[in-house]
Amino acid sequence: MESPAEGRAASGDHVSGDAAAGRPAKRSKRDEILARKNRHSKQPVPAQGSEEPAPAQSGEEPAPAHGLERFPDFSRELEPSHATALEAARMGIPCWLAQPTTVDCDAQASVDDDRLALSPHVRSRCAAAGIGSLFAVQSAVIPVLRAAHAASRLRQHVRDLCVSAPTGSGKTLAFVIPIVEQLRARLVVRLRALVVLPTKDLARQVGEEFAFFCSGTDLRVGLATGDVPLAKEQHLLVDAAAAAPLAGGSSRVDILVCTPGRLVDHLAATPNFTLQHLEFWVMDEADRLLGEAYQEWLPKVQASIEAVAAVPRRGACPALVPTPGASTSRRRPPGLGVLARAAPRIQKLLFSATLTQDPAKIARLRLVRPQYICVTGKGGGGGDAGTYAFPSTLDEFYATCPVDEKPLWLIYLLWERQIRGGICFTKSLEAAHRLAQIVQTWIAEVPADAWPGEKIVVAEYSSDLPAAQRAQVMRLFKQRKVSLLICSDLVARGLDIDQIAAVVNYDVPTHMSQYTHRVGRTARAGRHGAAYTLVAAPQAFHFKKMMKDGGHWEGCLRAISPQKGTLAMLRQQYEAALAKVAAIYGT
């Protein structure tokens, strides 16, 4: 299947519309809460074409006409059970977080489904991307957001939303589509959607997704990642001609996709850059964004928003004629001398495959009446159930090997399992660099006619490489001219490349979330993928415990061991390669 991201022009700096030990294996108190919450909050499936919910026990449901699974009706709000609420509160877990609305990962919906109420524009962009049905997370989130905005034009009552769904399940479009739908009929350019991601690469990727779906509208999408000098970025984001500070700002973009550090830079140093018109604040890879300080970005953004909300403004924006269904500025025309309405409530949208359950981190967000939608995947039935979910199309393996033979076992995997189109994760940049040297030298030792299949080409991909070289390596990988990338955790999150057939954890991940994101680079969007973890013997206990605590061990991973003959055959060339590397680098 072709990725919708394929075929879209790389957008450059600015793109426009057109253009988580130690817990016992038995069920913990929290597991009980989560199990109960799942029983309570699994939503009944509505009958096709009906506003009425169907009976909760299916088997009586008629088959959908389009052959796709129906998605749940989120229009009803469920009251948490009192006992569960008390128990969760005792543990410091907010009630809404303990009681998510769970969605089956197979629940898809046709793009034409009336409940999604997608515009012809968005449907045509979906068609252009080869999307005929929307994935579970999209089918669940889009109607919720659309309904919230339809019901509250002034947005004072919109609820914040947290979403967790497995890696590669399509979370990006779950916020891109409703934002484009909501803003596409706007009359005046104002910064109305802020999308924050932890890395430049991810911001670029999401920026391209927005640009693709905004194509054919007047909406303008901006990117702020620090890839270009600040002055140039400022020019792209605000109108330079507006020399004097304007009460309403002078945004050139409707949607800004950015990294937290660069956002802080603009808040501090860009005249006329304002968040006062924001309607959406998306935090993708939210657990990571909340887990790191990034120049204290979160309190700074909160302070900026609260500052503008607290000050009544005189009408400083151009007049707008309200249009049914249009997203308009709610300010009065200039010169009327009438105080403008208070700033609209900003809806916060959090997305992650491993959404944090840490009450303290969540509390920092000051969420308003939050809703939590959790798309189920494979695994995640244990200690941190709901936190870690895996694509059902992912096959997972592990091999326990001697510490000093890990490179040889990696070579064995490449040879025997014919891994082509893979990513190999190490614990550090140095480890990636050294491993790449060993494997590359080994490849040179293997006679051209001895390869069982296509010869493998390995490249190092690290933040140590100049940006241009990194881009070149990635390009070659996407063109399948490089068959294996060896890297640190630089690309462990969010990176969406459709041809990644396998992930190798050369170094064992230290946290369950790290494992989840790394292996999530494969088996995306319903495709099959394999994940291999090389476990050095002394780490075997820790690895197994981590996986068990994460509810992802029994029946999830299969042990593999190499064929002795093949290993012995490969050992010869491997040792020759090791000697060469030692001679060159003195290691």
Ligand SMILES: Nc1ncnc2c1ncn2[C@@H]1O[C@H](COP(=O)(O)OP(=O)(O)OP(=O)(O)O)[C@@H](O)[C@H]1O
């Ligand atoms: N409805 C759909 N039909 C087909 N492909 C889709 C659909 N929605 C998304 N995709 C594709 O699925 C892939 C994964 O999507 P996306 O990157 O949004 O996943 P994700 O849930 O954000 O993953 P991660 O947690 O790893 O960041 C992308 O290539 C995207 O284009």
